[in-house]
Amino acid sequence: MKTDFYFSTESLAVGYNGKALISDISLGLKKGEILTLIGPNGSGKSTILKSITRHLATISGVVYIDEKNMRTMNGRDIATRMAVVLTDRVRPELMTCGELVASGRYPYTNSFGKLTARDHEIVMESLRRVHAEDLYDRDFAAISDGQRQRIMLARAIAQEPEIIVLDEPTSFLDIKHKIELLEILNDMAKNQNITVVMSLHEIDLACKVSDKIVCVKGDHIAAYGKPDEIFSDERINQLYEIERGSYNALLGSVELSRPSGAPRYFLIGGGGHGIPYYRALQKANIPFAAGILFENDVDFAVASVLASEVVAAKAFEAISDAAIAQAKQIIDRVEAVIDCGCPIGEFNRASGVLMEYARGKIITEVPV
Amino acid sequence: MKKTYTDTMRYCMVFLSLAILFCAAVVWNINTGSVDISLKDIANIIFTKDATDQASYNIIWKIRLPRLLTAAVLGGALSLSGFLLQTFFRNPIAGPFVLGISSGAKMFLAVVTIALSKYITTVPVSLTVISAFIGSMLSMMFVLAFSGKIKNMSMLLVIGIMISYICSAVTDFLINFAKESDIVNLTHWSLGSFSGAGWDNLKIATVIVLPTLAAVFFLSKPISAYALGEGYAQSLGVNIKLFRVLLIIFSSILSACVTAFAGPISFIGIAVPHISRIMLKTQKPQVMIPATFLCGAVFCMICDLIARTMFAPTELSVGTVTSAIGAPIVIWLMISRQRKDAQA
Numbered sequence: 001m002k003t004d005f006y007f008s009t010e011s012l013a014v015g016y017n018g019k020a021l022i023s024d025i026s027l028g029l030k031k032g033e034i035l036t037l038i039g040p041n042g043s044g045k046s047t048i049l050k051s052i053t054r055h056l057a058t059i060s061g062v063v064y065i066d067e068k069n070m071r072t073m074n075g076r077d078i079a080t081r082m083a084v085v086l087t088d089r090v091r092p093e094l095m096t097c098g099e100l101v102a103s104g105r106y107p108y109t110n111s112f113g114k115l116t117a118r119d120h121e122i123v124m125e126s127l128r129r130v131h132a133e134d135l136y137d138r139d140f141a142a143i144s145d146g147q148r149q150r151i152m153l154a155r156a157i158a159q160e161p162e163i164i165v166l167d168e169p170t171s172f173l174d175i176k177h178k179i180e181l182l183e184i185l186n187d188m189a190k191n192q193n194i195t196v197v198m199s200l201h202e203i204d205l206a207c208k209v210s211d212k213i214v215c216v217k218g219d220h221i222a223a224y225g226k227p228d229e230i231f232s233d234e235r236i237n238q239l240y241e242i243e244r245g246s247y248n249a250l251l252g253s254v255e256l257s258r259p260s261g262a263p264r265y266f267l268i269g270g271g272g273h274g275i276p277y278y279r280a281l282q283k284a285n286i287p288f289a290a291g292i293l294f295e296n297d298v299d300f301a302v303a304s305v306l307a308s309e310v311v312a313a314k315a316f317e318a319i320s321d322a323a324i325a326q327a328k329q330i331i332d333r334v335e336a337v338i339d340c341g342c343p344i345g346e347f348n349r350a351s352g353v354l355m356e357y358a359r360g361k362i363i364t365e366v367p368v
Numbered sequence: 369m370k371k372t373y374t375d376t377m378r379y380c381m382v383f384l385s386l387a388i389l390f391c392a393a394v395v396w397n398i399n400t401g402s403v404d405i406s407l408k409d410i411a412n413i414i415f416t417k418d419a420t421d422q423a424s425y426n427i428i429w430k431i432r433l434p435r436l437l438t439a440a441v442l443g444g445a446l447s448l449s450g451f452l453l454q455t456f457f458r459n460p461i462a463g464p465f466v467l468g469i470s471s472g473a474k475m476f477l478a479v480v481t482i483a484l485s486k487y488i489t490t491v492p493v494s495l496t497v498i499s500a501f502i503g504s505m506l507s508m509m510f511v512l513a514f515s516g517k518i519k520n521m522s523m524l525l526v527i528g529i530m531i532s533y534i535c536s537a538v539t540d541f542l543i544n545f546a547k548e549s550d551i552v553n554l555t556h557w558s559l560g561s562f563s564g565a566g567w568d569n570l571k572i573a574t575v576i577v578l579p580t581l582a583a584v585f586f587l588s589k590p591i592s593a594y595a596l597g598e599g600y601a602q603s604l605g606v607n608i609k610l611f612r613v614l615l616i617i618f619s620s621i622l623s624a625c626v627t628a629f630a631g632p633i634s635f636i637g638i639a640v641p642h643i644s645r646i647m648l649k650t651q652k653p654q655v656m657i658p659a660t661f662l663c664g665a666v667f668c669m670i671c672d673l674i675a676r677t678m679f680a681p682t683e684l685s686v687g688t689v690t691s692a693i694g695a696p697i698v699i700w701l702m703i704s705r706q707r708k709d710a711q712a
Contacts, residue, residue: 075602075605079603079605082603086599088597088599090597093645095650103592103595103596103604106592107604112589112654
């Protein structure tokens with residue numbers, strides 16, 4: 001196969017005990033590109049990764065590294081090209097972080113595993129790359145989850161691979177460490193030209209760090225492409241079968257399910273002022289309506305998935321009389337109007353008009 | 369890098385202390401017993417083979433020396449076997465007999481003893497050794513046959529334990545139908561003892577154990593890769609299937625050899641790797657393998673000494689002593705280490 005891809009799969013089928021779970025996986029990655037597998041729990045992300053790393057026998061199809069069929073390569077050939085970070089929780093006894101990172105030198109050391117001065121240099125360099133030089137002497141069992149994951153990554157780096165495969169590297173990490181880890185991967189990919197294949201649960205992060213995205217869904221690849229081609233609200237909500245609540249692909253934000261029923265309050269918001277009120281009402285499970293919001297307003301993005309009714313106005317256009325009339329109609333039906341505290345200026349004069357109309361019915365706190 | 373230096377110092381200290389203990393145990397062992405022989409005479413008899421005092425010469429050359437060396441070689445073998453299985457299963461309570469080695473040996477010995485009881489009154493030692501060894505190897509074959517079929521190591525542990533239950537059941541069944549007098553030999557064997565160890569057996573044991581020790585030492589690199597589990601070991605290029613088979617074979621040969629010559633001696637195989645690990649503060653097989661072997665040799669010699677002298681002239685079985693001494697040591701080491709970890 002002649003391609004300019006460094007890593008590729010050709011109609012790969014993966015599964016257990018000779019039975020294919022997911023077939024026809026054809027992916028291609030150039031050097032230094034990051035590919036992320038996303039998909040619901042149990043969709044087969046790990047199965048695909050394990051088949052790539054040869055922890056699972058492939059059912060059919062071929063995996064190529066550097067245009068070589070992986071099946072024809074021996075263990076050492078692969079080990080000098082591909083490093084892995086698995087989900088296995090390792091708990092080695094009496095092992096310092098330095099020793100653990102040094103275990104990545106395995107394919108390069110002599111038959112007794114003696115580390116040379118160069119090996120030590122590479123170990124230190126790998127630790128530096130993940131900002132963990134100070135952990136060198138520490139017992140691996142005594143450090144935090146975030147540090148542990150960085151050490152596991154340093155171990156993979158010390159293997160001097162051309163491709164790193166990571167299975168959910170950000171699980172168990174808090175948001176700071178998630179960002180840090182992905183920054184390190186991104187740096188490796190772009191500056192060292194290392195190809196990265198991984199699975200992530202955090203779709204908001206996946207779209208920011210990846211060059212290519214694979215949506216894995218149970219028995220097939222639901223979508224494969226660049227993040228901006230993949231990340232639409234609809235596709236994500238479908239991929240994960242989100243029935244209650246929603247995911248906003250543009251903002252990367254998650255909202256819980258919309259309170260059902262006729263709106264009891266009308267919220268006058270805008271410019272992000274409405275969002276805390278919308279969420280408070282959602283928590284109390286009180287249906288509400290919101291308006292009048294420009295379609296490019298961040299309040300609109302949230303209101304459209306939480307409010308029973310939204311009175312919207314086209315972005316960059318004056319608010320129409322029809323919208324004002326519609327809002328007034330809702331105000332007539334609700335118990336009260338909540339002023340979310342959005343300042344009123346030249347372009348949202350309509351909000352002022354509505355406040356005037358609802359006078360006597362206005363409150364400023366969520367009545368819970 | 370300072371740490372590497374202190375580590376090396378520590379390893380040297382541990383090996384030095386073990387060497388001193390080894391020599392002390394040898395001297396003490398020769399020097400202790402129902403017949404007192406002075407140190408000077410001992411040195412004279414051993415190094416010049418001075419046979420003027422025929423009785424002392426015989427006691428030392430024919431009884432005490434082969435016995436203590438057998439204890440050393442088999443103690444080392446047992447500990448090494450335990451170390452291999454603990455590494456392999458990444459389970460601190462794995463010991464040399466978890467794969468059903470001793471139960472297989474006992475079952476086969478029971479079959480042989482009872483089958484022959486009609487024709488001979490006492491089973492010769494050589495036959496005991498051979499049957500126990502064959503029994504051990506049979507259990508190992510079973511475990512090996514399963515090891516290719518399973519994905520995860522803890523299942524192999526379960527299979528080993530189940531095999532040992534099956535073997536015990538068969539043994540108990542046979543014993544039910546045997547006369548008490550026929551199975552004296554079996555009962556005696558199953559307690560474990562070095563009494564009656566002679567040069568012939570020692571030679572055979574050494575020929576089996578030392579090459580296996582060397583082979584295991586040559587495996588230290590893949591063993592070290594195992595510290596992070598099979599998944600990572602494989603990703604580093606270790607041939608997992610081959611490695612599994614080699615580990616099972618080596619650890620089984622070691623424990624089968626012990627079982628054949630001295631019976632199933634409990635505990636050393638579990639305790640000594642822990643003791644060595646805690647002394648060395650490392651898991652590195654390159655140092656752990658020789659240290660565990662040496663430590664096992666010393667431990668076993670001391671236990672045998674206690675077994676034969678504590679209630680002399682009644683001799684305890686060495687298994688009784690190893691458990692009585694080994695278990696408290698392990699508990700103490702574990703707890704003190706945990707306390708240290710909590711402080712750090």
